[in-house]
Amino acid sequence: MTTLRLRPEGPADTGPVRRVLAAAFARPDVLAPPEVGLVDELxxxxxWIPELAMVAEYGGEVVGYALFTRVRIHHDGGTAPVLALGPVAVAPHRQRVGHGTAVVQAGLDAATELGERLVVVLGDPAFYRRFGFTRADRMGLTSPWSGLGDPWQALVLPPSTSGDGPVPRGEVLFPPPWSRV
Known part of the structure; x- marks a missing residue:
């Protein structure tokens, strides 16, 4: 029986991850989806947090990917480090069988173990709601994507051994590669 293996991305996964991203985000009007370049640049x-670049491997093939990277929230007292989730991709021939859910959950579990407190994402509310994501603007979080409403989302992770202080509010600042997506 073939099982799904979830693990952090390794050096040999760069090419397979690019292929999954290119296939999952393929559009007839674009030669190379910007998500491929985004991951390469990040x-x-x-x-980049190596432990939070998660791959889903099925039958020895990388079929899914979820990337969590460092972003910062600018607030009155300075900045606070949090995570951004994205891109998330599943190879078209393995979609709708739970691989996307599994690779995102593996990343959220790893982030919790590392003591992370908050994750933001821009994506389909119907998909991300299953993990507990809610509208980020209702949590006092803004970004270049705030005006999109429901797709701009955030999730407070469960407290870990590092404690559970207040969740920061303010403007989420993304690293420069994000401005090209």
Whole structure:
């Protein structure tokens, strides 16, 4: 029986991850989806957290991907580090069988273990609601995507051994590669 293996991305996964992203975000009017370049560029920044670049492997093939990177919330007292989720992708031939849910949940579990407190995402509310994401603007979080309403979402992670102080509110600042998506 073939099982789904969830793990952090390794050096040999760069090509397979690019292929999953390219296939999942393919559009007839775009030669290379911007999500492929976004991940490549984020790998070379301090936003990259190797333990939170998650792959789903099925039958020895990388079929899913969920990336969590460092972003900051600018608030009255300075800045606070939080996570951004995205992109999330599943190879078209393995969609709608739970791989996307599994790879996102694996990343959320890993983020909780690392003591992270908050994750923001821009995506389909019907998908992200299953993890507990809610509208980020209702949590006092703004971004370049705030005006989109429901797709701009956030999730407060359960407290870990590092404690559970207040969740920061303010403007979410993304690293430069995000401005090109």
């Amino acid at each position: 790998r070379d920044t301090d936003a």
